Amino acid sequence: MPTTIKTPVHHLQWDSDGKAIFHTADGDRFVKDVAEVVEIIQAEEAKKAGSSKVQTAVAALFRTLDEWILANRERITAAWLTEHDRALLLLVVQRSDTYDQALSESLVVLDERLAQDAEVAPLRVDTLAIPSWGDAPQSTFLSRRLQLRRKLG
Amino acid sequence: MVAIAFYEALHLVEAVAASDPGFQQDRAVTHMERREFIYQHDRFKLIRLAYKELHRASLIARYMEGGSRATDHFFAAPNLHQLVVVGWLGTIRRWAASELKVPEIANPAGAAPAKG
Numbered sequence: 615m616p617t618t619i620k621t622p623v624h625h626l627q628w629d630s631d632g633k634a635i636f637h638t639a640d641g642d643r644f645v646k647d648v649a650e651v652v653e654i655i656q657a658e659e660a661k662k663a664g665s666s667k668v669q670t671a672v673a674a675l676f677r678t679l680d681e682w683i684l685a686n687r688e689r690i691t692a693a694w695l696t697e698h699d700r701a702l703l704l705l706v707v708q709r710s711d712t713y714d715q716a717l718s719e720s721l722v723v724l725d726e727r728l729a730q731d732a733e734v735a736p737l738r739v740d741t742l743a744i745p746s747w748g749d750a751p752q753s754t755f756l757s758r759r760l761q762l763r764r765k766l767g
Numbered sequence: 768m769v770a771i772a773f774y775e776a777l778h779l780v781e782a783v784a785a786s787d788p789g790f791q792q793d794r795a796v797t798h799m800e801r802r803e804f805i806y807q808h809d810r811f812k813l814i815r816l817a818y819k820e821l822h823r824a825s826l827i828a829r830y831m832e833g834g835s836r837a838t839d840h841f842f843a844a845p846n847l848h849q850l851v852v853v854g855w856l857g858t859i860r861r862w863a864a865s866e867l868k869v870p871e872i873a874n875p876a877g878a879a880p881a882k883g
Contacts, residue, residue: 701799713842713850718823722816729806738799742823745841747831754830 644762648672648695648702651760655700656738663736674733679704682724683764689717691746693764697757701738705755708743717743768848769838772856773825776818779863779872780805786867798822814862817855824851 649669653660660668683693683706692707704724708714721741728739744751780801784790790808805811805818828838842850860872 699797699799711840718820719816722819725806725815725819729803738803740799740802742826744823744827744831745837747837747841748833751831751837754832755826 645669645672645676648675648760648762651697652702652737654759655697655702656736659736659738668736671734671736674731675702675728675737675739678724678728678731678734680764682720683766686717686720687766689714689720690743690766692752693766694752694756695760695762695764696755697760698740698742698755701740702760703755703757704739704741705752706741706743707746707751709746711745714743769821769824769828769851772851773821776814776821776856776859777801779859780811780814780818783810783863783866810866814859817858821851821855821859824855 646669649660649665649672652668652672653665663671679693679695682704683690686706689709690706691709694703694705696703696705698705706717706721708717710717721743725741728734728741742755744755784804787810790804802822805815811818824838824842827841828834831837839847864870864872
């Protein structure tokens with residue numbers, strides 16, 4: 615069910631379980647959902663940082679990911695936030711059938727930015743671009759615990 | 768081939784980290800911890816793209832449906848060896864040789880082109 619919140623973070627629109635969600639930094643179900651996952655997969659770091667800081671970090675993460683997604687929307691066909699290897703994972707499906715070096719380089723820049731962003735610091739975040747191979751190329755990499763799809767259109 | 772290449776890269780990263788007393792306390796255990804380590808230390812800046820691509824190729828080959836074929840297709844099969852072994856792994860070998868102050872790193876994974 616769509617939810618509008620007081621302090622919008624660029625009015626991001628994501629799919630969760632097939633439903634569109636507008637999320638913001640404050641009181642946002644999506645932020646809370648992701649923060650809860652972080653408290654499970656990074657229990658020690660999340661406990662040390664505190665719930666409030668984790669939620670702030672998740673909101674900051676959304677902003678950064680959204681900037682990257684919008685800047686690279688011509689190069690990808692889908693973007694998911696999920697979890698893998700006890701970390702959050704930005705999973706994108708590449709538009710090109712073949713290797714896209716520019717996309718790869720752009721993801722490394724995003725990785726560096728995330729690693730150096732003090733606000734995102736409590737979170738472990740990885741990124742992965744996969745080819746559009748098969749009917750649902752993302753299925754292998756999506757966690758049952760967290761599957762949020764960023765609408766590109 | 769890509770999984771072997773990735774694990775060779777991983778061990779080269781570990782070897783460089785182990786050679787530096789300053790890194791001893793931060794040694795990585797999991798892939799994610801190793802990744803964090805690589806992004807936290809400028810010494811690894813030159814290999815970030817190559818390491819990421821080797822990891823990605825190994826994940827695609829091992830875990831995607833039809834992974835081996837997907838890898839061949841995605842990374843343009845005729846150039847796979849060139850891209851993976853000569854390109855990405857070669858970058859990490861040269862970097863590791865420089866960091867470890869040895870003339871060169873041996874070439875066990877790249878001796879001959881292989882599929883998958």
